[in-house]
Amino acid sequence: MWANESxxxxxxxxxxxxxxxxxxxxxxxxxLKVLDWIDHIKHLGANAIYFSPVFESDTQGYNTRDYQMIxxxxxxxxxxxRVCQALHKEGIKVVLDGVFNHAGRGFFAFQDVLKNRESSxxxxxxxxxxxxxxxxxxxxxWYEGWEGNYDLVKLNLRNEEVIQYLFDSIKKWIDxxxxxxxxxxxxYCLDHDFVRRLRGFCxxxxxxxxxxxxxxxxxxxxxxxxxxxxxxxxxxxYKGLFSSFNSMNMFEINHSLLRQFGPxxxxxxxxxxxxxxxxxxxxxxxxxxxxxxxHLPLIYGMLFGMPGIPCIYYGSxxxxxxxxxQGDPSLRLSYDKPEWNALTxxxxxxxxxxxxxxxxxxxNFRSVLLTNEQCIFERKTDEERVLVAINASGNPFTAxxxxxxxxxxxxxxGQTHDFGGGSELKPYSxxxxxxxx
Numbered sequence: 001m002w003a004n005e006s007x008x009x010x011x012x013x014x015x016x017x018x019x020x021x022x023x024x025x026x027x028x029x030x031x032l033k034v035l036d037w038i039d040h041i042k043h044l045g046a047n048a049i050y051f052s053p054v055f056e057s058d059t060q061g062y063n064t065r066d067y068q069m070i071x072x073x074x075x076x077x078x079x080x081x082r083v084c085q086a087l088h089k090e091g092i093k094v095v096l097d098g099v100f101n102h103a104g105r106g107f108f109a110f111q112d113v114l115k116n117r118e119s120s121x122x123x124x125x126x127x128x129x130x131x132x133x134x135x136x137x138x139x140x141x142w143y144e145g146w147e148g149n150y151d152l153v154k155l156n157l158r159n160e161e162v163i164q165y166l167f168d169s170i171k172k173w174i175d176x177x178x179x180x181x182x183x184x185x186x187x188y189c190l191d192h193d194f195v196r197r198l199r200g201f202c203x204x205x206x207x208x209x210x211x212x213x214x215x216x217x218x219x220x221x222x223x224x225x226x227x228x229x230x231x232x233x234x235x236x237x238y239k240g241l242f243s244s245f246n247s248m249n250m251f252e253i254n255h256s257l258l259r260q261f262g263p264x265x266x267x268x269x270x271x272x273x274x275x276x277x278x279x280x281x282x283x284x285x286x287x288x289x290x291x292x293x294x295h296l297p298l299i300y301g302m303l304f305g306m307p308g309i310p311c312i313y314y315g316s317x318x319x320x321x322x323x324x325x326q327g328d329p330s331l332r333l334s335y336d337k338p339e340w341n342a343l344t345x346x347x348x349x350x351x352x353x354x355x356x357x358x359x360x361x362x363x364n365f366r367s368v369l370l371t372n373e374q375c376i377f378e379r380k381t382d383e384e385r386v387l388v389a390i391n392a393s394g395n396p397f398t399a400x401x402x403x404x405x406x407x408x409x410x411x412x413x414g415q416t417h418d419f420g421g422g423s424e425l426k427p428y429s430x431x432x433x434x435x436x437x
Contacts, residue, residue, distance in 0.1 A: 001230060002048075002093060003181065003210045004273045005361050007351040008311035009046035012281040013054050014061050015332025016314060019073035021059055023106075029075035034083045038090055040338040044317055045351025048093040050183055052281055054080060060328070061097070062185060063104030063151045067169040077176060084177040095210060096173060098182040100166055100198075101189045102145075102152040105137070110153050114139055125162050127154035146186070157194040167201050174205050187213025187223060187232065195228045212275050224272055234274035234308055236260070241278055241302060242286060245295040245392055250375040253302065254367050257377070261307045261365040270364070276308035278316070281332055285313070285322040294428040297346050298390050301430030304350035305379065305388030307365050317344045346412070353411045353432055359384040369401045374425060376401065386411070387433040391425035398422040408433035 013019075017030035031054070041049065053061030056069045070080045084094050103110060109122035113129065117140075123129055126143055133142025136150050146152040155162055173179050182202070184190060190213075202209040213223055215232035223229050237260070240253040260269045278286040278299050290296055296319060303310050315322075318339040322331040354360050363379035363386070370376075373393040379386045387408070391397050403419040410417045411432040417423065425431070 001210065001273075002208055003212070003231065003309055005355060006048040006093065006309060007046045007354060008048045008050050008095075008275070008309060009041050009044065010050045010052065010277075010280060010311055010313045012052040012061075012314070012332045013074055014052075014071065015281075015329065016334060017074060018334035019071070021329065023056070023058055023065075023071070023073060025072065027072045027076070029079045031070065031074040031079050031083055035086055037338055038086060038092070040340075041092065042090055043340075043348060044312070044344065045348045045355065046312065047091055047355065048095060048180070049087060050095045050311065051097065053097045053099055053185075055099075058104040058106045058151060062099050063102075063106070064099050065104050065106035066108070067166065068172055081177055084179070088178060093180040093210075094177065095181040095183055095212070096177075096179050097185055098170070099185045100155065100157065100194070101186045102154045105151055105153060107153065110143075113141075117141065124159050125156055127156050146189070157191040163194065163197065167198075170198075170202065171205060174209075180206075180208075181210030181212065184211065184213040184229070187229065188215050188218070190223075192223070192228070195223060199228055220269060220272075220274065224269070224274070231273055231275050231309065233280075234260075234276045237274075237276060237306070237308070238278070238283070241299055242289050245299055246289070246291045248392060249372055250370060250390070250392065251372070253306075254370055254375055254377070257306055257365055258367060263364065263366055274308045275311055276303055276306065277311045277313065278303055280311070280313050282324075282328070283331070284324040285316050285320055285331065287316065287319045288321045288323045294394070295392060297343060298392055298428060298430050300343070300347055300350060301388065301390055301432075304347075304354045305360065305377070305386075305430075305432065307363075307379070310351075310354065312347065317347050319343050349412055350432075357384065357386060357411075357434075359386045359434075369399050371397075373397070374399065385435040387431075387435070389423070389425055389429075389431040389433065391427065391429045394427045396427055397425045399425055403433075403435070405435040405437040407437075408435050410434075 056066035056071045057063050070077050109125045112122045113120040128144040130142040144154040211229045212231040213229045216235045220232050224232050237256050240256040244250050244253040359379040359381050363381045366378040368376040374391050376389045400422045408417045
């Protein structure tokens with residue numbers, strides 16, 4: 001699967017393009033802004049892009065009105081087709097958000113229910129509708145809103161017409177935009193039989209079509225398996241990443257990684273490739289969470305060194321800030337042009353290292369050295385062995401351990417590293433040692 005060797009770049013299009021929050025009905029080709037960022041995305045080393053919702057919606061994208069038309073605030077289907085064609089020309093895969101758990105109040109089928117009530121042919125398209133109740137919108141009927149959000153009307157994924165409508169939409173996306181995969185919104189809520197049918201349908205439409213689901217907690221194996229999803233969002237390690245640095249307790253993230261990918265037989269996700277991140281459109285940007293800015297390069301070193309598929313959220317590659325407490329729009333800003341600084345340089349180098357390393361893409365995980373402020377772990381295949389070393393302290397640290405080798409190539413600097421007499425880790429440093437024996 002191509003995704004296993006990829007570096008993802010996430011764009012939230014409505015925010016990225018500076019579209020108004022409310023759908024004002026005005027057609028504007030804002031999505032063409034992505035064309036001006038392709039060189040930046042390539043330079044950063046990303047070879048896959050994940051677009052948050054692009055289809056016609058009431059407000060923020062996840063309350064879909066029309067699954068077959070690009071949001072008019074972003075442009076036309078032809079405009080988005082130009083963007084996808086340009087990305088593919090540069091070798092960048094395209095993954096779209098599949099919002100199948102719920103639709104917006106503006107969705108044509110729900111509008112028909114509001115108008116025709118019991119006589120609407122679309123009543124069965126929705127999870128639960130009670131014509132004897134009422135909604136917060138005073139509709140004269142009650143319906144199930146996703147997690148109590150009544151702008152998100154829960155779909156009935158056991159209804160064959162709903163399934164065929166969604167599958168027809170996906171087929172249109174593949175035919176029209178040549179997309180390479182889907183990220184399934186709130187996958188943890190989706191009907192499992194629907195997901196199995198979705199996997200079979202997508203497999204029949206396009207070879208190596210990638211399905212990744214939004215999972216927050218629980219056993220990811222319930223949905224990440226040979227018959228359902230290829231991958232899911234690794235929220236367990238998301239929390240462990242920033243918490244380990246803020247508490248200066250590297251045991252936390254190492255515990256999660258050992259639990260997920262370690263050498264024991266009971267390891268949960270060995271051989272699976274979860275989508276890993278330090279921030280996204282739903283959480284505070286990492287530069288606003290870390291209590292010590294010197295840890296920002298180090299957390300990206302951990303992200304690219306640990307098992308999984310790294311995903312970078314637009315703007316965070318140069319340290320853009322955004323606090324969830326200020327509301328979601330503060331996390332989804334529009335930037336006139338991309339910026340480049342020392343952090344961006346490092347991420348670009350890490351992306352290059354990751355894509356070219358068999359061990360970092362497919363290797364086992366083993367903890368080699370662990371203290372509160374330092375960690376060294378190994379990624380190993382039969383062909384290659386890489387050690388990732390992180391010093392989160394402001395003081396130098398000399399690490400003594402059996403490297404099983406005399407020297408290594410430090411992949412970030414390109415210099416030879418000698419393990420004799422101990423390995424000195426500079427303050428606030430990350431190193432990737434590729435063993436030379």
